Amino acid sequence: MKQDRIIQNERAPLAASLWAATANDAPDRPALHGGAEADVVVIGAGFTGLSAALHLAEAGKCVIVLEAETPGWGASGRNGGQVNPGLKADPDQTEAEHRRDIGGRMVAASAVAGDLVFGLIKKYGIDCDANRCGWVRSATSASTLAALSETGRQWRARGHAVDEIDADEMARLLGVRHYVGGLIDRRGGNLHPLNYALGLAAAAERAGAKIHGQSRVKQMNSDADSITVTTDTGSVTAGKALICTNAYTGPLADPLGQTVVPVTSVQVATEPLSDNVAHSILPEGHSPSDTRRLLVYFRKDAHGRFIMGGRGALSDKHVLDRQQALRDVALDLYPQLDDAKWRYAWGGDVALTRSHAPGLHKIAPNAMAGIGFNGRGVGMATVMGRILADWAAGCPEDALDYPVTRPQPIPFHRFRRIGLGATVALFGILDRFSP
Numbered sequence: 001m002k003q004d005r006i007i008q009n010e011r012a013p014l015a016a017s018l019w020a021a022t023a024n025d026a027p028d029r030p031a032l033h034g035g036a037e038a039d040v041v042v043i044g045a046g047f048t049g050l051s052a053a054l055h056l057a058e059a060g061k062c063v064i065v066l067e068a069e070t071p072g073w074g075a076s077g078r079n080g081g082q083v084n085p086g087l088k089a090d091p092d093q094t095e096a097e098h099r100r101d102i103g104g105r106m107v108a109a110s111a112v113a114g115d116l117v118f119g120l121i122k123k124y125g126i127d128c129d130a131n132r133c134g135w136v137r138s139a140t141s142a143s144t145l146a147a148l149s150e151t152g153r154q155w156r157a158r159g160h161a162v163d164e165i166d167a168d169e170m171a172r173l174l175g176v177r178h179y180v181g182g183l184i185d186r187r188g189g190n191l192h193p194l195n196y197a198l199g200l201a202a203a204a205e206r207a208g209a210k211i212h213g214q215s216r217v218k219q220m221n222s223d224a225d226s227i228t229v230t231t232d233t234g235s236v237t238a239g240k241a242l243i244c245t246n247a248y249t250g251p252l253a254d255p256l257g258q259t260v261v262p263v264t265s266v267q268v269a270t271e272p273l274s275d276n277v278a279h280s281i282l283p284e285g286h287s288p289s290d291t292r293r294l295l296v297y298f299r300k301d302a303h304g305r306f307i308m309g310g311r312g313a314l315s316d317k318h319v320l321d322r323q324q325a326l327r328d329v330a331l332d333l334y335p336q337l338d339d340a341k342w343r344y345a346w347g348g349d350v351a352l353t354r355s356h357a358p359g360l361h362k363i364a365p366n367a368m369a370g371i372g373f374n375g376r377g378v379g380m381a382t383v384m385g386r387i388l389a390d391w392a393a394g395c396p397e398d399a400l401d402y403p404v405t406r407p408q409p410i411p412f413h414r415f416r417r418i419g420l421g422a423t424v425a426l427f428g429i430l431d432r433f434s435p
Contacts, residue, residue, distance in 0.1 A: 014319065017078050017346040018269045018305065019194035024127060026198045029070065029213040032234035038064040038210075040392045041229055041238040043217050043252070046076035047377055048370055049244030050200035051385025052392070054120070057207035059393050064236050065209060066229065068216035072197030074248050075377060078348030080267060080297050080309040081193040082287045084135050084376045085113040085185060088356040091154045102403050106357075109387070109401040111160055113379030114187040116386065121191070124206075126199030128192040129302035135188030136288040138170055138179040144291035145181050152183045161186040174288060175281045176333050182291075190287040190299055193378060217252060222364045240392045243369035244385065246377070247349035253363050258409035260351035260359075260372045266322045267309035268330075269301070269344040270337065277336050278304040296329055306330065306337060311350070311375065319347060350375050354410055358384055360400070361407040368392070369407070 040056055042049045045067035056063045067073070087094055087110045095103035114132070121130045139145035148164075155162035162185045171177040173184070201211055212234075219230045220241065228237045243249070249257035273281070278300065282288075287299035296310040308326040323345045331337055353359060353372035358380055361369045368391055370384035387402050397404045 014078075014264070014266075014347040016344050017194075018267075018301070018307065018344040019077055019081075019192060021344065022192070022301075022303075023077075023194045024198055026071070026201070029067070029201075029211050031214040032064075032066060032212040032231055032236070034234050036064055036234065036236045038062045038236055038238040040064075040240050040242060041066065041227070041236040042242045042244060043229065044068075044244035044246070044248075045071040045197075045201060045211055045213075046074050046244060046246060047197060047200070047381035048246065048385045048388070049242065050197060050204055051120075051382045052242050052244060052388045053209040053211070053385075054200055054204040054207060055386050055389035056392060057204050057209040059389070061393060063204070063209040064238070065204070065211040066215040066217055066231060066236065067211065067213050068248070070213040071201040071211060072194045075246065075265070075348035075350050076197045076381070077194035078267075078346055079193050079265065079350070079377060080287070080299065080307065081190050081301075081378065082135060082289065082297060082299070083114050083117050083132075083188045083190060083378050084289075085187040085379050086110045086155070086376075087380070088374050088376065090151050091158060094357070098403060105401040106403070107158070109383055110380060111155070111158070111187070113383050114189065117191075117196075117379055117382050118189065120200070120203070120382070121196070124199060124203035126196060126203065128195035128199055130189065130191045130196075131285050131302075132189035133285045133287075135185040136165075136170070136173060136182060136286045137185065138174065138182040138288045138290045140179060140291050142180060148183045148291070155185075173282070173284060173286050175283055178333055179290065184286075188379070190285070191378070192301070196378070220253060220364075220367065222366055224365070227364065227366045239366065241367040242388045242392060243363060243367065244371070244388070245369075246371045246373065246381070247351035249351075249371060253367070253369065255409040256361060256363060256369055256371070256407045259361065259407045260353055261410065262349040263311055263352055264319060264347045265309060265311045265350050265375065266319055266326065266347035267307060267345070268323050268326050268342055269305050269307040270340040271343045272304040273300075273306060273337075273340060275304075277340070280336055281306060281334050296326065298330065298333075305344075306334075306340065350377065358402075359407065360384070360387065360402045360404050362397075362404050363407070368404070
């Protein structure tokens, strides 16, 4: 199967992705060979880079995309497939922490992430099991319910359909009485993430973009008029470069990779459930995420497989432990899954930032990066790709919908795994005793 190569280089606990196993056919995208020229070179073919390439190609720009593996190989093709609008911070906080004009534009851009994602799917006929049923946020305690209530109030004050739901309605939507209430964000929904990425890639190519797989960028050199990026087998010289590598940035364009902490988000999934079991779980197809410190998110796919995901994995052993913990949580929520066969277990790295917000970073006069989506990459990475495309097409920095900054490394970044491990352990304890 064509998609097998997407996961062949991954360590075993991350390999058996449901999304790769059920992906649409995709053409081979051979490596770059020799020299090429473009208006814009895009590094990375996840949601960010593909969105940027599509928007630029539609605007008539000559675009070349360089991907180290294949489109959707990273977290874009291995996440939970939830379309979650908005930034992590509430709108009031975002506006308070930035100038009023740019803070307002950040909130407005994040608010329509669902519109952008589902709009692209409709416009380009992307076959990715899109379901705009809304995003449910389920509260585990009175204090977290109060926080969600305030979030909903702030979004409604800005005219958005983010409604509170009580415990009875939550039980009806989820098929289990486990939560005290929460929110339903009607702007969101869910999809098959790898097929969404493959659909963006195909749409970008139809618009004129060129995408090369197996083309890891090793070096960038810029001067006043152009930037040249080099792979093992070729190079591209362009007027501008967009770096869209997120948790997989590594040493490229140091210190960009030090602005984020990669964390492995893991998932497990069953074989298709029997009709009677499937109808008793999430009967309207929602994709909830809860308010635990080590949150979990869960849903069914279009064929009735149950999927449970969460964060916090560090080592291979920890990946396996977390995957088993997710199965245990699923059975605690839905005992009717006791006879289900758990066929898939996988994961991918998400990029966390100190501010819990993405970064739009100026790397050089003709190079910009957008990374750090903190688990909201389906929507926000698509939005960031559009913003990067605006900049590459000539929009002034101060007119963009997101503030441009220089990359600032996280202090003691080299020790991030030690600190993260301690935080994960502490959060696990707190979740058990103080939900």
